[in-house]
Amino acid sequence: MFDVLIVGGSYAGMSAALQLGRARRKVLVVDAGVRRNRFAAHAHGLLGRDGVEPAVLAAQGRRDVEAYPTVTWLEGEAASARKTSDGFALRLASGEEHHGRLVVLALGVTDELPDLPGLRERWGKSVFHCPYCHGYELGMGKLGCLATSPMSIHQAAMLPDWGETTYFTNGAHEPAPEELALLERRGVHVEREPVAKVGGAIDVTLASGRTLSFAGLFAASQTRPSSPLAEELGCELEQGPMGPFIKTDAMKETTVPGVFACGDAAIAAGAVPFAIGDGFRAGTAAHRSLMFG
Ligand code: FAD
Ligand code: MG
Numbered sequence: 001m002f003d004v005l006i007v008g009g010s011y012a013g014m015s016a017a018l019q020l021g022r023a024r025r026k027v028l029v030v031d032a033g034v035r036r037n038r039f040a041a042h043a044h045g046l047l048g049r050d051g052v053e054p055a056v057l058a059a060q061g062r063r064d065v066e067a068y069p070t071v072t073w074l075e076g077e078a079a080s081a082r083k084t085s086d087g088f089a090l091r092l093a094s095g096e097e098h099h100g101r102l103v104v105l106a107l108g109v110t111d112e113l114p115d116l117p118g119l120r121e122r123w124g125k126s127v128f129h130c131p132y133c134h135g136y137e138l139g140m141g142k143l144g145c146l147a148t149s150p151m152s153i154h155q156a157a158m159l160p161d162w163g164e165t166t167y168f169t170n171g172a173h174e175p176a177p178e179e180l181a182l183l184e185r186r187g188v189h190v191e192r193e194p195v196a197k198v199g200g201a202i203d204v205t206l207a208s209g210r211t212l213s214f215a216g217l218f219a220a221s222q223t224r225p226s227s228p229l230a231e232e233l234g235c236e237l238e239q240g241p242m243g244p245f246i247k248t249d250a251m252k253e254t255t256v257p258g259v260f261a262c263g264d265a266a267i268a269a270g271a272v273p274f275a276i277g278d279g280f281r282a283g284t285a286a287h288r289s290l291m292f293g
Helices: 011-022 054-066 152-161 177-185 229-233 272-292
Strands: 002-007 027-031 071-075 078-084 087-092 097-105 109-112 143-146 165-168 189-191 195-199 203-206 211-213 216-219 222-225 237-239 244-246 259-261
Touching (some): 002 011, 002 087, 002 272, 011 054, 027 087, 078 229, 097 229, 143 152, 152 177, 152 216, 229 259, 259 272
Parallel strands (some): 002 027, 002 097, 027 071, 097 259, 143 216
Antiparallel strands (some): 078 087, 109 222, 195 203, 203 211, 237 244
């Protein structure tokens, strides 16, 4: 019987595990190793580790966590979870089952991109969603912004701080007059001709064959928690601008007592520093719950 079962051993899950391990609590981390930023060569904006390789950061985090003898790490996938009389049971894809008093879901999210030829292969390389993460490195070169929903207008309006911006409405929506005024104020060019494909690093080819070249292309993905475990346990989801995420209170407890959630899966728009902070909160809150009920 573990004190806490943590699903997801990336930045959020490891940060939760670190606090619980340091409190000498028995923790199981189950991790499938499919981190959201695995497509990117560098992670930016993390104080003290700006520009670190995501896999290097994850490997260091795992060493930090595994230094504590009460932490058990299992590589694999948690296939299902259920409430038991004295806590929770987690069944792995391998068939083995583990029991714990509390659960922390640190599942991350999965990105869904529009079905545009050439887009997915360039995700994290020359196609990005977050200018704070990847804008600076584009060196004030020309930027494209591909509308994926009416929310994309906000992304387009931010981008001129990182480079001259062209906004491709691509049939996703027609900006309202006040939105057009905002784009004009920010100096954004609006292109209404549909996008046929992207190529090179990075060329945007329109339906007519006209091609525009950019230093980078921004496209907001739609996101959803990477596994249905939260729904399975009965946790409520909340609708954010990018998609659903797990609803939690200020202590990162979900609507199901004893189930905590942290990181991208439990915030509206995630980033590595948030995931680490959120995991700290969930880990310490789970510990409080073990101590004081
Ligand atoms: P994740 O890192 O996504 O990890 C979730 C973990 O849970 C994975 O290991 C997964 O395999 C595991 N998991 C899920 N379900 C199960 C299951 N059922 N059983 C077992 N394991 C499971 N942020 C920045 O701050 N700076 C950047 O430069 C940056 N660049 C990015 C670039 C790209 C292309 C993308 C897409 C995102 C980027 N981000 C960046 C965001 C960053 O990746 C996320 O905020 C961060 O990874 C969230 O951490 P997390 O621990 O919540 O989830
Ligand atoms: Mg995690």
